[in-house]
Amino acid sequence: MPVAFQPSLFDEDRTALGDLADLRRTTLGDGAWVDVLPGWLHGADELFARLVREVPWRSESREMYDRIVDVPRLVHTYGVGAELPDPVLTEARDALTAHYADELGEPFVTAGCCYYRDGQDSVAWHGDNLGRGRTRDTMVAIVSFGSPRKLLLRPRGGSVAVTHALGHGDLLVMGGSCQRTWEHAVPKTSRPVGPRVSVQFRPLNVF
Ligand SMILES: O=C(O)CCC(=O)C(=O)O
Numbered sequence: 001m002p003v004a005f006q007p008s009l010f011d012e013d014r015t016a017l018g019d020l021a022d023l024r025r026t027t028l029g030d031g032a033w034v035d036v037l038p039g040w041l042h043g044a045d046e047l048f049a050r051l052v053r054e055v056p057w058r059s060e061s062r063e064m065y066d067r068i069v070d071v072p073r074l075v076h077t078y079g080v081g082a083e084l085p086d087p088v089l090t091e092a093r094d095a096l097t098a099h100y101a102d103e104l105g106e107p108f109v110t111a112g113c114c115y116y117r118d119g120q121d122s123v124a125w126h127g128d129n130l131g132r133g134r135t136r137d138t139m140v141a142i143v144s145f146g147s148p149r150k151l152l153l154r155p156r157g158g159s160v161a162v163t164h165a166l167g168h169g170d171l172l173v174m175g176g177s178c179q180r181t182w183e184h185a186v187p188k189t190s191r192p193v194g195p196r197v198s199v200q201f202r203p204l205n206v207f
């Protein structure tokens with residue numbers, strides 16, 4: 001029996017963003033860092049249901065570690081200029097662009113979406129380093145919807161150093177050299193877990 005996402009009992013019905021001034025930074029080492037803000041997006045139950053229903057999901061094969069591997073999850077990318085499925089996502093992207101303007105020096109322009117249908121969907125260890133992230137510092141900002149899943153981080157090829165349980169509405173931003181000196185993964189879990197959608201905002205030419 002698939003496990004359903006349990007909508008929050010007290011979710012406000014209006015979807016709204018919290019204050020990015022509340023982000024907390026953890027320095028990882030080698031010039032990498034993560035910023036985390038639990039519950040950044042409030043009132044997102046209906047939005048989560050709509051993303052599951054309306055994003056044109058497709059299954060993914062992706063270049064990783066110099067080979068093509070199947071990644072067991074569904075994906076869709078909103079490229080530069082594409083209209084996002086909800087105005088609050090546009091607001092979120094623009095708020096992130098404004099907050100990180102000095103540090104990043106360019107806007108977030110794409111929104112990659114991933115749908116983890118259950119605990120068997122996952123993404124293996126990787127850095128988003130197919131484009132510019134291979135050689136330059138950059139940022140990837142992840143907003144999580146639905147059931148909580150663990151996002152793990154480790155120094156490239158090393159052992160797990162940081163674990164974040166990303167829940168409904170949570171924001172996690174990987175920055176600095178994170179995509180080339182560290183790796184991240186969303187591992188499978190045998191624990192019964194409901195569906196999760198993540199939206200990753202990236203600057204141009206970061207994959
Ligand atoms: O689902 C997530 O939070 C992470 C996704 C990810 O790392 C990726 O698609 O590159």
Ligand SMILES: [Fe+2]
Binds near residue numbers: 126128
């Ligand atoms: Fe990634």
